[in-house]
Amino acid sequence: QPGVVFDNVVFGYDPGRTILNGLSFEVPAGSTTAIVGPSGAGKSTIGRLLFRFYDPLSGRVLVGGEDITQVTQESVRAAIGIVPQDSVLFNEDLAYNIGYGAEGADQAMIERAARDAALTPLIDRLPDRFATMVGERGLKLSGGEKQRVAIARTLVKNPPILLLDEATSALDSRTEQEILATLRRIAEGRTTIAIAHRLSTIADADNILVLDHGRLVESGTHSALLASR
Ligand code: ADP
Ligand code: ADP
Secondary structure, three states: OOOOEEEEEEEEOOOOOOOEEEEEEOOOOOOOOEOOOOOOOOOHHHHHHHHOOOOOOOOEEEOHHHHHHHOOOOHHHHHHEEOOOOOOOOOHHHHHHHHOOOOOOOOOHHHHHHHHHHHHHHHHHHOOOOOOOOOOOOOOHHHHHHHHHHHHHOOOOOOOOEEEOOOOOOOOOOHHHHHHHHHHHHHHEEEEEEOOOHHOOOHHOOEEEEOOOOOEEEEHHHHHHHHHH
């Protein structure tokens, strides 16, 4: 699987106001890097550049050693799975929701993704009880179940790179622990960037980057960062 490098990246949404100010870091292939920092620090912007919603003003983003502006947007996006804080779910069955955005995903791929996201009991009961998943006619999914649908949706394309953008921030703490366990399992063997705002949720990351005003202010393991406080 490819590693990810930000090399002296400068980026801003509006002229005259930069959000990332010469940001450099490396996520070695197969490892997990967490990014923390105050709201507005630029964490989500990193994900938007990686997924090529935007390109840097200067500097480079490398995936597998290649500048992502030099390859097709499709190939970059195919390599990256994003788990956001909130996902839009459709008033359709779970298989539809899991397969959404992964054209060509067959039933076996959807079932495997559901299993990996620990959703199998739900998918087994399709289509009768879960024919509609939200709204008056169907059973409402809990926050944790919705996140498992989002995780399964991400896993369908079996991406070598995972971007977790506050993936557990909206959950209560017990559900968060359950989802974190699933995320740790699916991160194995993938290059993972986990954006978070609580240090406790990323204790086992290989490296933690502390971002402020679009600059790296600290980095290290969880224990090293705690020791330096
Ligand atoms: P974080 O994820 O660390 O909270 P973001 O990367 O979302 O930070 O945002 C960093 C800064 O960029 C903030 O000041 C925010 O207001 C600004 N910003 C985010 N998205 C946009 C946008 N689409 N247009 C203009 N400014 C934006
Ligand atoms: P997050 O998940 O970090 O909240 P958002 O993209 O929702 O990311 O927004 C982050 C910040 O950027 C918020 O403060 C929001 O108001 C601001 N923001 C988002 N889009 C824009 C935009 N188009 N113009 C200016 N600010 C924006």
